[in-house]
Amino acid sequence: MNNAYSGKEVEDKLVWLGKFGGNPDGGVSRLLYSKEWVDAQNALKKLLEEEGLAAQFDEVGNLFGRLEGTTFKDETILTGSHVDTVKNGGIYDGQYGIIAGFLALKYLKDTYGPPLRNLEVVSMAEEEGSRFPFSFWGSKNIVGHPSVEEVKHMEDFDGIPFEEAMHKAGFDYKKDPQQVRQDLKAFVELHVEQGNVLEKEGKSVGIVQHIVGQRRFTITLDGEANHAGTTPMGYRKDAMNAASRMICAINDMALEHGDPLVATVGKLILEPNTVNVVPGKATFTLDIRHTHKDALHQFTDEVTAKMNEVASQLGVRIDIDMWMDADPVPMDPNVVKAIQTQCELNKLDYKMMHSGAGHDSQLMAPAMPTAMIFVPSRNGISHSPHEYTKPEQLAVGVNALIGALYELGYKE
Amino acid sequence: MNNAYSGKEVEDKLVWLGKFGGNPDGGVSRLLYSKEWVDAQNALKKLLEEEGLAAQFDEVGNLFGRLEGTTFKDETILTGSHVDTVKNGGIYDGQYGIIAGFLALKYLKDTYGPPLRNLEVVSMAEEEGSRFPFSFWGSKNIVGHPSVEEVKHMEDFDGIPFEEAMHKAGFDYKKDPQQVRQDLKAFVELHVEQGNVLEKEGKSVGIVQHIVGQRRFTITLDGEANHAGTTPMGYRKDAMNAASRMICAINDMALEHGDPLVATVGKLILEPNTVNVVPGKATFTLDIRHTHKDALHQFTDEVTAKMNEVASQLGVRIDIDMWMDADPVPMDPNVVKAIQTQCELNKLDYKMMHSGAGHDSQLMAPAMPTAMIFVPSRNGISHSPHEYTKPEQLAVGVNALIGALYELGYKE
Numbered sequence: 001m002n003n004a005y006s007g008k009e010v011e012d013k014l015v016w017l018g019k020f021g022g023n024p025d026g027g028v029s030r031l032l033y034s035k036e037w038v039d040a041q042n043a044l045k046k047l048l049e050e051e052g053l054a055a056q057f058d059e060v061g062n063l064f065g066r067l068e069g070t071t072f073k074d075e076t077i078l079t080g081s082h083v084d085t086v087k088n089g090g091i092y093d094g095q096y097g098i099i100a101g102f103l104a105l106k107y108l109k110d111t112y113g114p115p116l117r118n119l120e121v122v123s124m125a126e127e128e129g130s131r132f133p134f135s136f137w138g139s140k141n142i143v144g145h146p147s148v149e150e151v152k153h154m155e156d157f158d159g160i161p162f163e164e165a166m167h168k169a170g171f172d173y174k175k176d177p178q179q180v181r182q183d184l185k186a187f188v189e190l191h192v193e194q195g196n197v198l199e200k201e202g203k204s205v206g207i208v209q210h211i212v213g214q215r216r217f218t219i220t221l222d223g224e225a226n227h228a229g230t231t232p233m234g235y236r237k238d239a240m241n242a243a244s245r246m247i248c249a250i251n252d253m254a255l256e257h258g259d260p261l262v263a264t265v266g267k268l269i270l271e272p273n274t275v276n277v278v279p280g281k282a283t284f285t286l287d288i289r290h291t292h293k294d295a296l297h298q299f300t301d302e303v304t305a306k307m308n309e310v311a312s313q314l315g316v317r318i319d320i321d322m323w324m325d326a327d328p329v330p331m332d333p334n335v336v337k338a339i340q341t342q343c344e345l346n347k348l349d350y351k352m353m354h355s356g357a358g359h360d361s362q363l364m365a366p367a368m369p370t371a372m373i374f375v376p377s378r379n380g381i382s383h384s385p386h387e388y389t390k391p392e393q394l395a396v397g398v399n400a401l402i403g404a405l406y407e408l409g410y411k412e
Numbered sequence: 413m414n415n416a417y418s419g420k421e422v423e424d425k426l427v428w429l430g431k432f433g434g435n436p437d438g439g440v441s442r443l444l445y446s447k448e449w450v451d452a453q454n455a456l457k458k459l460l461e462e463e464g465l466a467a468q469f470d471e472v473g474n475l476f477g478r479l480e481g482t483t484f485k486d487e488t489i490l491t492g493s494h495v496d497t498v499k500n501g502g503i504y505d506g507q508y509g510i511i512a513g514f515l516a517l518k519y520l521k522d523t524y525g526p527p528l529r530n531l532e533v534v535s536m537a538e539e540e541g542s543r544f545p546f547s548f549w550g551s552k553n554i555v556g557h558p559s560v561e562e563v564k565h566m567e568d569f570d571g572i573p574f575e576e577a578m579h580k581a582g583f584d585y586k587k588d589p590q591q592v593r594q595d596l597k598a599f600v601e602l603h604v605e606q607g608n609v610l611e612k613e614g615k616s617v618g619i620v621q622h623i624v625g626q627r628r629f630t631i632t633l634d635g636e637a638n639h640a641g642t643t644p645m646g647y648r649k650d651a652m653n654a655a656s657r658m659i660c661a662i663n664d665m666a667l668e669h670g671d672p673l674v675a676t677v678g679k680l681i682l683e684p685n686t687v688n689v690v691p692g693k694a695t696f697t698l699d700i701r702h703t704h705k706d707a708l709h710q711f712t713d714e715v716t717a718k719m720n721e722v723a724s725q726l727g728v729r730i731d732i733d734m735w736m737d738a739d740p741v742p743m744d745p746n747v748v749k750a751i752q753t754q755c756e757l758n759k760l761d762y763k764m765m766h767s768g769a770g771h772d773s774q775l776m777a778p779a780m781p782t783a784m785i786f787v788p789s790r791n792g793i794s795h796s797p798h799e800y801t802k803p804e805q806l807a808v809g810v811n812a813l814i815g816a817l818y819e820l821g822y823k824e
Binding site: 193194195196197200212214216226227228229230231232233234235238240241243244245247248251254255258259260261262263264265266267268269270273274275276277278279285287289355356357358380382 | 605606607608609612624626628638639640641642643644645646647650652653655656657659660663666667670671672673674675676677678679680681682685686687688689690691697699701767768769770792794
C-alpha cells in the first residue's frame, strides 16, 4: 500500500477534543474522572459510533472503538493513547494518539474495507498521575495489574477519595482485575516526542525501539556553614563547592558515555542559602536514564563512586538515596519492523530512536507485542499550552500509523 | 608594664549585659532603640558611673565613659564596640568590646592611676543593621557622616519609622551631623574574631592590619528548560551545569590565589528546580573579599572573564550584576605597633591578621588612627546563640587591650 493521508482533519479534531477541559490560555486540564474527562470520553464514543465503529467502555472507563476483522476473529491490533492531561497541558500529549487512531481506522476502512484482524482504537482512562498520586491507571487495568489496594486509599488535592470520583463518573473497579483480554496481539502507540531530537535532526517520524529505564536519587551533602569573610578557602567544607564538582563530573561522564544515556541534576537546595555564608548543606536530585539496564546500572555505579570520592576529598558527608528504579522496556522487534517497512514503502523520513519519557506502551509491552511512533514536538516542549506540532507533521504521523496498522491488520 | 588581668569577671559581665534582650535559648536580640537597648545603655551608664568614670550619651545614643587624663587634656584614646546585636545573636559580638574596654579602664586606673591622655570607652548605638536597613549608625555619627537623609525614610519590619523609634528611646539626630570631636587621637576595638583562624592556629590574640574590601554580585544564567528524559546531553543548555563549572572555577582560582582572598557562592536558586527538568535558569551570588583593592579588582576581572567564557562555551546567557563594592580599610601602623609591642612585653601569643568581616573600625579608621584586636571564636561561629569564647581567652584579650591603652594613654 502507499498511503497519502493529509490535511487539517487531525488538527481540527485535536482542537475539538481539547475544548473538553480547555482553558482560556489554550491549555487543557482534563483530570481522571472529572466532568471534563467524562464529557470528552462520551463525545469520543459518539464520534466512534458515528463512523460505524463498535464503541464501548470497560469497567474502569477505558474506551474502545472496534473495526471488526473478517478472518482472524480472535486477534485484535490495538492502537491509541491516554485521554487525561496534566494540569494546564497541551492538546497533543495523549489526545493525538487517540484521534490519530480513530482517523487511521476510518481511512483503512474507507480505503481497504474490513481488515483480516480486528482493529481497535483505545482512549485510555489515565496515564499522567495528575489527579491522584498514581499513574497508568488505564493501561494497568488493560494488562491486569491495576494495584487496586493502592489506589483505594488515595485522595485528590481536594480530598475527594479515588472511589468516590470513579463512581461519580459512572465507573468501578474491574470485577476481576487480573483478567486480561487474550485477543490483543499488538499495540501501537502514536505520540508526540516531547523532546527535540526529531526537530533537531529534521526527521518526520521516530520509531521507538526502547523506552528508557530510569533511576532517581536524592544526594545530601553536609559540610560546614561558615562566615564568608572570616573563613579562609583552605579551612572550608563548602557544600556548594562539593555539589558543583559532582555536577560537573556527572555531566562530563554522561557526555562522554554518549546517547542514549542522560543524567540530570534538576533540583538543588542550599542551606542556609545566604550571600555571606559558606553553604553548610546542599541537597540535589539526580535522574539517570538509559535504554539498557546494564548500562544504567554501570553508570550509576561509576557516578556513585565519583561522588563518594569528591565528598571524601572535600571532607563533606554524603548520603545517596535512590528512590526510583525502573528498568528499561524494549519494544517488540516485529511491531517495530512492521512500522519501519511501511515508513519505507511510504517514503517517510524516519529515525530509529528511543523514548526518554514514560508512556502507556511501557505497561503494555510486557503483556503484548508493542511499539511506538513519534512525531516532532516544537522545541521539545510538552506538558504546557505551548506544546505544538504542525498540522502536516501530525498528518505524516497518521500516515505512519495507517501503514503500521495495515501491515499488522491486513496481512496474513 | 606587665599585666596579668585574669578571672571570670569578663564573662560574668557579658552574661549580665546579655540579659538585656536575652532569649530563653541563650541568644540575645537587642535592636537599635528598642526597650532592651535603652535598658542596656542605661545599665552600662550606671556601671561606668559607679566606677567613677564620667558617663554621657551623645545626641544619637552613643554612650561614652571617660577617665580623665592629667597632661594631654585635648587628646583622647577611645576603645569600645557596638551594643546592638543581630536577631538572636550571642553575648560576645559587640558586647565584649564594651565590657573589655570598661574593665581595661578600671584596671589601668586602679593599677597606674590617671593616664596622661584621656581614656574613653564607648558603647556604640548600632552596627549590625538588624532593625533598619542601614548599618554603622553609631560609628557614622562619631565620624560625622550619618547619612541622615537616608535613615529618615526608613521603617523597621513592624513599620515603625526610624525617627519615631529614636525619639521614643530619648534620642535625636545630631544638631550638626558633620561635627566631629577633634580630641580623638586613636581608636582600638577589641572583638571576637567571628572566624576560625585563631582557633585553628592555636593563637590567643589577633592584631588586625586590614579590614577586607568586598564586592558582591548576583549572576543570572539563562539556558533552556528541557525534559530530562527526552533531551540528549548534547542538545542541552543546562543552567545548573553552567553554574557548577563557574563555581568550580571560582573556588579553584580563589584557592590558587591564596589568603587573604576569599570568594564565596553562598546562594543559588534554580528554575524550575524539578527533578525531571533540565534547569533553564540559575541565579547565584558571589562574595569576593581581599585586604588590597588592586588584588580585589584584579581577581574580579579574572573571575568575570572566566564566567563569561564558560557561559559562551555552553550557550547560556549570563548577566553579572555587582551590587556592593566596598574598598579595603588599612589599620593604622602606629596603633598596630602599640598593640604588638605590649603583646610582646606580656608574652601573648599573637598573630598579625586581617578581618574578613566588617566592623565599626572601618568607619573610624578614615577619621582617626585605628586598629583592632581579636580573640578566638569557637568554631568560628557568630551571630548565633552558639557564639562562644572561653573565659580565659576573653581575659587574654582584655590584657592585650590594657597593654594597648597603656601604650597609647600612659606614654609621652
